[in-house]
Amino acid sequence: MSVRLNNIAKQFGDTTVLRDLSLDVTKGELFTLLGPSGCGKTTAIRIVGGFILPTSGDVLIDGKNMTHIPPEKRNSAMVFQSYALFPHMTVFENIAYGLKVAKLPTAEINQKVERALTMIRMERRKDRYPSQLSGGQQQRVAFARSLVVEPHVLLLDEPLSNLDAIMRIEMRLEIKRLQREAGITTIYITHDQSEAMAISDRIGVMNEGTLVQVGRPEEIYLYPHNEFVARFIGATNLFRGKIQMDGSVPVLTTAEGVVIRGESKLTHRITPGQEHFASIRPEAIRVPSGEPEQPANLVEAVVTDREFQGSHLQLHLKLAKNHAVPLILNLPNTLDNLAIAAGQKLTLNLLPRAIHFFPCN
Numbered sequence: 001m002s003v004r005l006n007n008i009a010k011q012f013g014d015t016t017v018l019r020d021l022s023l024d025v026t027k028g029e030l031f032t033l034l035g036p037s038g039c040g041k042t043t044a045i046r047i048v049g050g051f052i053l054p055t056s057g058d059v060l061i062d063g064k065n066m067t068h069i070p071p072e073k074r075n076s077a078m079v080f081q082s083y084a085l086f087p088h089m090t091v092f093e094n095i096a097y098g099l100k101v102a103k104l105p106t107a108e109i110n111q112k113v114e115r116a117l118t119m120i121r122m123e124r125r126k127d128r129y130p131s132q133l134s135g136g137q138q139q140r141v142a143f144a145r146s147l148v149v150e151p152h153v154l155l156l157d158e159p160l161s162n163l164d165a166i167m168r169i170e171m172r173l174e175i176k177r178l179q180r181e182a183g184i185t186t187i188y189i190t191h192d193q194s195e196a197m198a199i200s201d202r203i204g205v206m207n208e209g210t211l212v213q214v215g216r217p218e219e220i221y222l223y224p225h226n227e228f229v230a231r232f233i234g235a236t237n238l239f240r241g242k243i244q245m246d247g248s249v250p251v252l253t254t255a256e257g258v259v260i261r262g263e264s265k266l267t268h269r270i271t272p273g274q275e276h277f278a279s280i281r282p283e284a285i286r287v288p289s290g291e292p293e294q295p296a297n298l299v300e301a302v303v304t305d306r307e308f309q310g311s312h313l314q315l316h317l318k319l320a321k322n323h324a325v326p327l328i329l330n331l332p333n334t335l336d337n338l339a340i341a342a343g344q345k346l347t348l349n350l351l352p353r354a355i356h357f358f359p360c361n
């Protein structure tokens with residue numbers, strides 16, 4: 001089933017929480033709403049589930065206007081950020097609840113619940129009450145309870161926030177697999193960028209009650225439309241300055257006189273002299289030992305800090321000629337790279353093909 005939000009607005013008293021939110025989630029898609037705390041994600045997903053009425057705008061499920069239809073008639077299931085398990089029911093009873101309401105035969109209920117218990121690895125805890133479980137265990141029960149009813153629309157509000165790092169990665173793979181196999185249209189909420197990129201077909205980045213960019217994870221990461229998205233989706237280096245064309249190549253010059261050349265593949269038309277940002281991700285900066293990979297944007301920089309981050313080495317630097325300009329850079333863990341120390345001067349190659357330009361607002 002497809003889900004569509006048409007110009008949703010929500011006010012609580014005189015506080016505007018959602019502003020003109022429109023969204024199209026196609027059948028079978030896993031769509032993530034990603035944004036900082038308080039931007040309105042929970043409010044939006046609760047409106048889809050029917051737990052909150054919008055102040056204006058419509059919710060369409062499979063093309064039908066469901067704005068005023070109660071939650072239990074929407075063919076959707078929701079995992080709440082606060083789990084909302086029934087405290088007086090055991091794990092087994094919590095998971096079985098929706099199936100009992102649907103009056104399924106007992107044998108079938110038992111079979112479905114046992115399968116769900118295996119999936120969340122809680123077989124041995126099925127007789128416990130929610131108060132006897134850790135936060136992560138409760139979260140898994142809430143997830144299983146939503147999935148056993150085989151909803152057409154699954155709404156997951158930060159379903160992994162209380163799990164440890166290893167369990168999070170296992171569960172997100174499991175969610176993705178189950179969601180894809182059953183073709184359940186899913187709206188997923190997180191404020192974890194890497195989780196959003198790993199799991200989603202598309203991501204909608206939210207800020208202050210509205211969507212600021214919608215796209216596939218690669219699009220959002222590589223081609224952010226504005227400063228908020230560029231900074232929110234992972235670390236980046238941003239240079240602000242005036243843009244000019246050198247033939248077909250965009251060139252940005254910052255107030256400090258740093259010159260950044262791109263490649264002739266702008267994603268939008270520019271007005272020469274307009275204020276732009278040039279964004280380059282930390283992993284797209286090279287430290288050439290011989291011939292640079294793309295002989296442009298060679299800058300001298302001094303290492304101010306180094307952080308060993310396991311999978312890579314992260315360097316914090318400042319441009320040698322202008323100490324006001326900080327940079328971060330991720331390097332592979334080679335022995336040569338690991339020998340780099342604070343205070344060292346390096347020549348950096350800001351790869352022109354990895355530079356993305358977008359206008360300042």
Ligand SMILES: Nc1ncnc2c1ncn2[C@@H]1O[C@H](COP(=O)(O)OP(=O)(O)OP(=O)(O)O)[C@@H](O)[C@H]1O
Binds near residue numbers: 040042043
């Ligand atoms: N019932 C309510 N009455 C008044 N304000 C509310 C109500 N519910 C939410 N808000 C406000 O709306 C804003 C958005 O809340 P919401 O829970 O949707 O954010 P969120 O993006 O889910 O944040 P988080 O990542 O912290 O869960 C917040 O500023 C919150 O205080």
Ligand SMILES: [Mg+2]
Binds near residue numbers: 041
């Ligand atoms: Mg929330």
